[in-house]
Amino acid sequence: MNLLKFFKGLIASLILFGFCSQKSFAQKETKRPNVIFILVDDQGYGDLGVFFQNQRAKEGKPYERTPFLDKLAASGAMLTQQYAPAPVCAPSRASLMLGVSQGHSNVRDNEFDRAIDSNYTMASTMHTLGYTTIAIGKWGLQGAKPWDKNGDEWFARPTNRGFDSFFGYMRHMDGHEHYPKEGLYYNKKQVEVWDNGKNITPELDKCYTADLWTAYAKKWITSHEESKDKSQPFFMYLAYETPHAVLELPTQAYPAGGGLHGGMQWLGTPGNMITTASGTPDSYVNPDYANATYDDDDNPATPKVPWPDTYKRYATANRRLDYAVGDLVQLLKDLKIDDNTIIVYTSDNGPSIESYLPKGYVANHPTFFGSYGPFDGIKRDDWEGGVRMPTIAVWPGHIPAGTVDKTPSISYDWTPTFIDAASGLPAPERLDGVSLLPQLTGKGTQRQSLIYNEYFFPGRTPSFKEFAPNHRGRKMFQMQMLRLGDFVGVRYNIKAASDSFEIYNVVKDPQQTNNLALKPQTPISAAERKTMNVEGIKNIGALQTYMHARVLQVRRPEEWAPRPYDTTLVPSVEAEVKTGVDWKIFRGNYPWLPQVATLKASSQGHSPLPDISLIKNEEDALLYCNGYILVPKDGQYTFYLNADAKAFLRIHDMQMIDADFNYQPGEQKHATVLLKAGLHPFRLYYYKKKEDKTNLNFEWSGPGIDKQTVAPNAFFRQK
Known part of the structure; x- marks a missing residue:
């Protein structure tokens, strides 16, 4: 074991040991689960058999088959009420990775290739908990113009956002092409596949990317399990860019078998990198669809006609993903880690009307298969069809097989869920998501998701x-x-x-x-x-x-994504109150400033204002204060925090001041907001370790208020 990995594991163990005073992790006797998060691109709720296509088959309509995904769903939970954070790729993936809504993400609208925030991510939190982390497939959040060729500006590459390694497409636009070396359709030129710091596209003859990502994922998992560090769990973000965009076909049938000795394999030879790097690119149509016919005019008296080639392509692309999932599941079984691996499968947004095929092909209308399911709307729509996702979650022995989960949730809930499953820790307060383990396992009380x-x-x-x-x-x-x-x-x-x-x-x-x-x-x-x-x-x-x-x-304005409601005063609330604030203290060693909803307080009470002297200097402790701030006049207010430890301020559910991630003690942070006169609920967090100094300045300024400490007469609590 090398020294870096040794210390990484040691630090993770110390973090978790320090948290054992909280019941959740202390009671876990099983090994921490591996996590594989599979995200596909532009696949609609209705594209999976068990979600909608099997119903179409019974109705005699054109339909797609996804037998492996159907089997996966039967072994765990179908989440029929889960949403994407946005109806298009980049903002949806940014919110997923950051664990925040589009009201707090720095990537919104169509900001492709913009660098996601340097803050907690799905990967960095798992890394902190001692997981080996890898991203495979499409990224597109790296922080450089899509035509940048040397990557010098890619300061938000995956390995700078919590991943130990990365294999895939860095740029968003590259993900429009599924043959990186041949560049068949989209821009008819090579695009770059990065193996960490090296572009290996020149070695990738005839590599269909759905096959390529699968082969690499299998190779990586196998190597991890054969290594001396196999006791260290892994987190894999496997981001396919199909069926999105060009609808290119594979070179040949999916290899027989699956798992450790069959299915897709990484051969590692330049020019012959994977099992299917032979034959003719863009040539193979799945036999179930090659000669399929349908009633094109809703008249049973007229002959059926062949499916248009566009839809044979679309169905084949989705079926290829189905094979890939089946192959991965078999690998986990062969390696005997299937019962200790969480698999989540979902999509980034609704089905697309785009196909980028050459002239002569019909447009890719998602009506042919009803890819949007029982809803209206497609990619870029805020109707349900644009944002309701086909989501499956499996964790043998924890999520009961055959579960149909109808509780509303959203994909940025997954980071808190994985943190909970891995450690029992609450997620960072910075995150807008909540753990879904209670609803998935039937144990505990489920917090309500913010779906916005x-x-x-x-x-x-x-x-x-x-x-x-x-x-x-x-x-x-x-x-x-x-x-x-x-x-x-x-x-x-x-x-x-x-x-x-x-x-x-x-x-x-x-x-x-x-x-x-x-x-x-x-x-x-x-x-x-x-x-x-x-x-x-x-x-x-x-x-x-x-x-x-x-x-x-629940939101904050973003400079690069202006909204017509950005300059509207945030409404106050009605409440029966009395002076002072409520406070709670939570003892424990946390790797971040945690959400407190599921924690048990060691003490609690009321005070005239937030008072950090309640924390004893010799202890690691979190002070949580909540109540209302009375805003005297309509107008613009600025809040300031200066602390010698971690701190965080929310007003309503707006993230106002984040003094947690990489916070430099003593640095003053501030945020400005437009507020209506009246009561505004606030939540103030202050977390110090015993070696930290104890200091917190909470100030504000606004109409008729020069910058000053928020006085006791501004604080109120619920009667």
Whole structure:
């Protein structure tokens, strides 16, 4: 074992040992699970058999088969109510990796190749917990212009965001091509596959990328398990860029068998790198689809006609992913690590209308297979079809087989989930996601997910006849979506913060045809109110009002993605209060400033204001204060934090000041926000280790307030 790996494992062990005072990890007797997170590109909710295609088969419509994914779903959980954070690739993947919503991500809209924040990521948190981490496939968040050739500006490459190694496409645009050396269709030139610091495309003759990523993933897992460090768990982010874009075909049939000795294999010889690096690129159509026919005119009296080649290609691309998943699962079984490996499979956004095929091919309309499932909308839409994802989660012995999970969730919940499964630790407070383990395992109380996105695109929803009339041709531009319980509020072509939400009960009305907002007096049942976990909302009109406030209270403006509601005052709240703040102290050694919802306080009480003297200097401890700040006038306010340890400030659910990740003690951080007069809930975290000095300055300025310490008369707590 080399020295670097030894110390990495030692540090992780010390972190986890220090946390054993908290019950969750101390009670775990099993080995920490490996984690494989599989993300595919532009695959719709309806593209998987068990989610929708099997139903189409029964109806006699053109359908795709995904037998291995169906089997995977049967061995664990189908998450039928999970969302992507955004309806397009880059922002969706950025939110996933950072664990935050589009209201807090620094990558929004169509900011392809922008560097994601230097902060906690899915990989860095697992790395901190002692995991070996690898990213394979598509990245596109590296921080350089897509035409940059030397990578000097790639300061957000995967290995700078928590991954030990990377193999794949660095640039977003390269992910439009599935034969990196041949460059057949998209821009008809080679694109670069990086093996850490080396471009190996010249060695990749006839390598179809879905096969390439699978072969490398299998080789890496096998090598890891054969190494002296196999006791160290691994986290793999396996990001396929198919079926997105060019719809190129493989060279040949998927190799027989699967797992350790069959299926796709890494051969490692330049020019013959993987098992299928032979034959003719872009030539193989899966036999199930090669001669498929369908009723093109809905007239059983006329002969059926062959599927257009475009859809044979699309179905073959999706089936190739299915084979790849089956191959990987068999490998885990052969290596006898399947029962201690979490597998999550999902997509980054809804199905695409894009195909980039040469002239002569029909356009890739997702209507042919109903790739959007029982919904309306596609990629770039905030209708359910653009953001509802086909998600599968498997963890033998923990997630019961055959589970159908109907609890609403979103993909940035996975980082807290993996942290929980690996250690019992809560996620960093910086993250907007919550652990899904309670709902997946049936153990514990599930916290409610924040399901929110915002997005801009100068286009329209396609006018497919299969879509409801109220969706066809809808102008997109500024869009916003918020889910509360069974209800989704969505806005298209937003011009002002006052624009109304369309409101749909997406459980009863998944196609979103009945806009409840047109009848604001419509009552909300007790059962529907329970799903929202919000008090006092008894009709749709009240829900409309709440949504208008809520979408301002969960986000912060981003300079490069301006919104028409950026300059709107954040509404205050009504509450029965008395002076002072509530506080809790949590003892323990944490690798980051943690979310506290699932932690047990060692002491708690009330004080006139946040008081760090409550923490004894000889202890590692977190002070958590919450309550309300009384804002005297409408206007712009700036909050300041200066600490000798980690600190974090939220107002409502807005991330105001992050003094956690790489925070330099003594550095003053500040944030400005527009607030309406009245009460605004706040949460202030301060975490020090016993060797840290104890100091925290919490200040503000605003209309009629020069910069000063927030005084006791501004703090209130719930009666």
